[in-house]
Structure formats: structure tokens, C-alpha cells
Amino acid sequence: MGELRLMKGNEAIAEAFIREGVDAYYGYPITPQSEVMEYLTAERPEKRTGMVVLQAESELAAINMVYGAACTGKKVVTSSSSPGISLMQEGISYIAGSEVPCVLLNVVRGGPGLGDIQPAQSDYFQSVKGGGHGDYRQIVLAPSSVQDMYDHVSLAFELAFKYRILVLIQSDGLIGQMMEKVEIGEQKPRLTNEEIKAKYDTWALTGRTPGREHNIVTSLELDQAKQEQFNIHLQNKYKEIAENEVLYEEMEVEDADYILVAYGSSSRICRKAVNLAREKGLKVGLLRPITLWPFPEKRIAELAKRVKGMLSVEMSAGQMVEDVRLAVNGKIKVEHFGRYGGMIHTPEEVLEALETKIIGG
Amino acid sequence: MADIKIEDIIKSENLVFKKTKLFTDKPLSYCPGCGHGVAHRLILEVIEEMGIESETIGVAPVGCSVLAYEFMNIDMAQAPHGRAPAMATGIKRVYPEKYVFTYQGDGDLAAIGTSETIHACNRGDNMTIIFINNGIYGMTGGQMAPTTLEGMVSSTTPFGRDVELMGHPIKMTELVAQLPGTCYVARHAVHTPSAVRKAKKAIRKAFEKQKEKKGLSFVEIVSNCNSGWKMTPVDANKWMEEHMFPYYPLGEIKEI
Numbered sequence A: 001m002g003e004l005r006l007m008k009g010n011e012a013i014a015e016a017f018i019r020e021g022v023d024a025y026y027g028y029p030i031t032p033q034s035e036v037m038e039y040l041t042a043e044r045p046e047k048r049t050g051m052v053v054l055q056a057e058s059e060l061a062a063i064n065m066v067y068g069a070a071c072t073g074k075k076v077v078t079s080s081s082s083p084g085i086s087l088m089q090e091g092i093s094y095i096a097g098s099e100v101p102c103v104l105l106n107v108v109r110g111g112p113g114l115g116d117i118q119p120a121q122s123d124y125f126q127s128v129k130g131g132g133h134g135d136y137r138q139i140v141l142a143p144s145s146v147q148d149m150y151d152h153v154s155l156a157f158e159l160a161f162k163y164r165i166l167v168l169i170q171s172d173g174l175i176g177q178m179m180e181k182v183e184i185g186e187q188k189p190r191l192t193n194e195e196i197k198a199k200y201d202t203w204a205l206t207g208r209t210p211g212r213e214h215n216i217v218t219s220l221e222l223d224q225a226k227q228e229q230f231n232i233h234l235q236n237k238y239k240e241i242a243e244n245e246v247l248y249e250e251m252e253v254e255d256a257d258y259i260l261v262a263y264g265s266s267s268r269i270c271r272k273a274v275n276l277a278r279e280k281g282l283k284v285g286l287l288r289p290i291t292l293w294p295f296p297e298k299r300i301a302e303l304a305k306r307v308k309g310m311l312s313v314e315m316s317a318g319q320m321v322e323d324v325r326l327a328v329n330g331k332i333k334v335e336h337f338g339r340y341g342g343m344i345h346t347p348e349e350v351l352e353a354l355e356t357k358i359i360g361g
Numbered sequence B: 001m002a003d004i005k006i007e008d009i010i011k012s013e014n015l016v017f018k019k020t021k022l023f024t025d026k027p028l029s030y031c032p033g034c035g036h037g038v039a040h041r042l043i044l045e046v047i048e049e050m051g052i053e054s055e056t057i058g059v060a061p062v063g064c065s066v067l068a069y070e071f072m073n074i075d076m077a078q079a080p081h082g083r084a085p086a087m088a089t090g091i092k093r094v095y096p097e098k099y100v101f102t103y104q105g106d107g108d109l110a111a112i113g114t115s116e117t118i119h120a121c122n123r124g125d126n127m128t129i130i131f132i133n134n135g136i137y138g139m140t141g142g143q144m145a146p147t148t149l150e151g152m153v154s155s156t157t158p159f160g161r162d163v164e165l166m167g168h169p170i171k172m173t174e175l176v177a178q179l180p181g182t183c184y185v186a187r188h189a190v191h192t193p194s195a196v197r198k199a200k201k202a203i204r205k206a207f208e209k210q211k212e213k214k215g216l217s218f219v220e221i222v223s224n225c226n227s228g229w230k231m232t233p234v235d236a237n238k239w240m241e242e243h244m245f246p247y248y249p250l251g252e253i254k255e256i
């Protein structure tokens, strides 16, 4: 067992960035995730591992610093919260269009606009459907604990480099700010420049190796037929990811008549709601998507064959519910429940919504 | 064709000009008479002469030179419009021993990317910005740029730039020279052999400054856009001398 610490989610993920052997963090402060850069700068990662931490002048600059470093095969990361992630969408689309690996963290807060600084899950559409332009996808991981915040960093980089894709860790103000026990892993070494060249010389900008042609990282292709081919290549990659990388967790679904579908903070509340329901004799289970994209649609479709109804419980006005409905395809009743704009539902409210909207409805 | 070498046709003592080794074989996409091609060549000659082609990473902009990476046989990225300095910072910070440069037009650098430019200069990132100021948005068909001169006609100022309405043309080079983060700032041109020689010297100095780690080196090239200005290349160069140079005077501006 590794070292145990009591940490905020934002601190745990910052520590994970260092221990993962990340080469650079470029970011811009915004509540409720400013602790990430504060923790990093206090930890002197330039001394611990040689990791670069730089405060950019805006999220626009931060995402393009990330884009630049990602083009070189280095491990690079940024973090922000909803308004900042909106500002990054241009860069996110370019990163998708040029297929470079990197990791982003969104500690979601209430919106739209400046909204508030309380936890929310209202950026699901932006993250999962694509907030930038073009036909692209990104892998979205949804941690539901401080331990997940830590553990998802390794997973995110593994996927990012495996598929040369942007991986977004979609957290929220609750998981970012709360303190929990977390098991810290070993320090991984940062790759040397020679190791990076050996691994990624087919595409990364490391300075033209004698004997090879120049590497180019671009999202531009003026020949529309070639651009269509490139898009087909992207779609094939996304299909492969959708087939192989779906992650979810289940609680008491074996005998369930009704299923709550919830991720992140909302899934924690739903665990309690499942217990309350079971105490009342209602057979309720929980499905927690860990990857929001790719979405566990096959599993939901399977469950829809034997349960009577599903309630998508989100801290939003109802976004993921659309994907649940698509997966269920009209077979059973699917409704949404959730508080939003920074408000958080209680387990009792969830149970009441299940009873009125699904069981009694 | 491919295996015929230039030396087979021309005796070496008669050979006075040949393609820079670091140019790829792709035909340049620029209009005949445009300064972009010459500016590319000077950068590539400097990289070749310094022997740093394996140590250099470039960032191309959005603008007529968006395809600069096609022509320059060095590792290069293509940036979103205006964001090249941020990308270059991202690269330079993880590869401090490499030579990193951006190549940007005036719309890219002085309009949409003003913030990225100023802050990269202010942080003193040890990299080079090559700034091609042709006073117009060449690529999109000759619209007004922040650098468009007072009274100058463009496709969005068909009656000439009205400074009451649009403000005055911005002198980015003087602006960044004010910042302690810049270590070398110069403005040159590439329209005559003597201008080319001076511009090349400045580009060489800018790249060499990266070794000294004293901050950001910035070279503006005042250039023509004969297509956008709706002039012949010869007239465009004359117009540039008569109108652009008085407002954007050539010379060495700062060196530390």
C-alpha cells in the first residue's frame, strides 16, 4: 500500500501530475480549481522532477502552450473551470485536428456565463458533444472521488498517447474542493529527450533528426478530398476507442427494477439514494459512467431490456439524459432529475424524483 | 529530371545562385513579387549557416504564410490565428536548448494575437519572432489590418483608413522594444539586395540571441502585398518605400 494523505481533489490531482512525470503544466487561475497551480508552484516541481509550471496570460495562451508542447511528444497538461474551458475551445479543436496527445482538467462550476463558483455538471454537452468546431471527439473521464482525481491522471496520459488524442478529466467544484484520504503512487521518471525521440520520431517535433524528412503538426488540409479522408481516419479512431475504452461502475444492478444513471459528484449522492430506496424495499441500482465519452451505451441498452425505468441524475438541467435516452431507444421510461446552477440535490430528493417521475409516473 | 544535379549543367565557377538546401521542393504559394518567399529564404539560410536544422522548431501562423511548414524543411507546427507565440513558448519551455521561432503576419501578430505577442515578449521567452508587416490581410483578400496606414485603401476601407473611426496604425515593434523581456528588436525590409543583406544579418543575430538566453528577439520585415495593394510588384515596392518606411522606419531598434 502506498502512502496515505488527506488532500483536496485539486491538490491530489496536482500531486498526480508531478508523480506521473508530466513535463509541463500551463494554466490560468480560476475558482474552483486555483489550488492546482498553487499546489504545483509550492511543490517546486522544477526541483522535484524538472517539470515546468508556467502561469499563462489567459486560457487562450495556456491551451496553445499546451498545444505547442504536445506537438513535441512531451507530457503536458492544463486545468481550468467552465469559463476558462470555453475560452480554450479553439485550441481544443486544433489539437483534435492535428492529433496530438494532452490532458485537460475541467473543475466544472455553475453557468452559463460567469455563473457562480459552486459545483455543477452543466458542461457535459460541451465536453462530450464538442465545444469547438469540426467533427471531433475527446475522451472524457469523470472522477467521483479524490482518489479518482489522483488515479485518472495515469489513465488519461495512457489513453492520450495510445490514441494521440486529448483526454479531458471532467470533475466539479465538489470533488475539487473536498478533502478525502488518498493513496499516493510512486514517482514515475520523466522521459528524456532521447527517449521521446526514440518513441515518437515518426510525428513529434523534436528537431529534424538527420536522415528523416521534417515532421509537421498541422490541422490544415486544403484539398477537400484529402480532408474527408483525414476525417474518415479520425472517425475510425473514435470507433476503435468507443469499442475498447468504455469504463463504468455499477452498484446493485443485478436485481434492480430501476436504475439511476449518474457520474461524478452526483453518483455519490445517488449511492445514498440507492440505500434509502433499498431500505424502503425498492429495487434500485446505480450505473456510474466513468468515461462520459465513450459512453456506456451498450451496457445501458442491455439493462433497458430488463429494468422498468431509468433516472439520469445530473447537476444540470438535463444533458446526459439525452445519451441515456439514445441508448435506451424508447424501450423504457427515462427521465432527468437534478438541481443545477451550483445547487446540489439530496439523496431524499433523488428518491422522491424516482418515485414520482419513474415509478409512479 | 530528378537525378540531374545543378552542377552537371553549370560549372561551379559560374554558379552564383542556388536553392537553399533547407527549402523543400514544393513550389512557393506566394504571388510573384511578394516578400514572404525572400523572408523564408533568409531564415532558412541562417539556419543552414548556423548548422542548427536539427535543433530548430518553427511555428507557422494563419495568413498567406500558413503553409510555411511545407516550404521549410525543418520540424514545424501550424498555430491557430495569432497563437503562434503561445505555442512557441510551450515548445521552448520544454526544449530550452532548441532554437524556436514563429513566423507571423501583421493581422496574426498585431490584431488577433496581440496578447500572445506582448506576453511572450514580456516574459522574455528565449525565442525569435519574425514579423512580416505588409499593412494588410493578404490571405483573406486585402482587408484592413491594424498596421494599415492612414488613408490607405483596403477591401474594408474602400475610401481609405479613417483614423477617427479605426484608430492609428499600430507600431508593434516599437511597442515590444519597450518591454524588458526583449533583448533584440529590429525592423528591416527585403525589397532590394542591400535591404536583404541587412535583414539577413538581423535574423542571424536574432537566432544567435537564443543561445545567450537574454530574452526574446524580434525582427519585423516591412513587406509588400502587391496583390492586396492592387499594384504591380515594382509599384508596390516603390509605394512601400514612399509610404510604409516613413511610418515604419527601418533600422536596429534595441539590443542588449
Ligand SMILES: Cc1ncc(C[n+]2csc(CCOP(=O)(O)OP(=O)(O)O)c2C)c(N)n1
Pocket (backbone or CB within 6 Å): B062, B063, B064, B065, B081, B104, B105, B106, B107, B108, B109, B132, B134, B136, B137, B138, B139, B140, B145, B225
Ligand atoms: C480565428 C480566425 N479568424 C479569422 C481567420 C481568417 N483569416 C485568415 S488569414 C487572416 C489575416 C491574415 O493576415 P496577416 O496576418 O496580415 O497575414 P498576410 O496574409 O498578410 O501575410 C484572417 C483574418 C482565421 N483563419 N481564423
Ligand code: SF4
Pocket (backbone or CB within 6 Å): B029, B030, B031, B033, B034, B035, B036, B064, B134, B138, B139, B224, B225, B226, B227, B228
Ligand atoms: S496576397 Fe499579398 S501577402 Fe499574400 S502572397 Fe500575395 S502578395 Fe504575398
Ligand SMILES: [Mg+2]
Pocket (backbone or CB within 6 Å): B105, B106, B107, B132, B133, B134, B135, B136, B137, B138, B145
Ligand atoms: Mg499582412
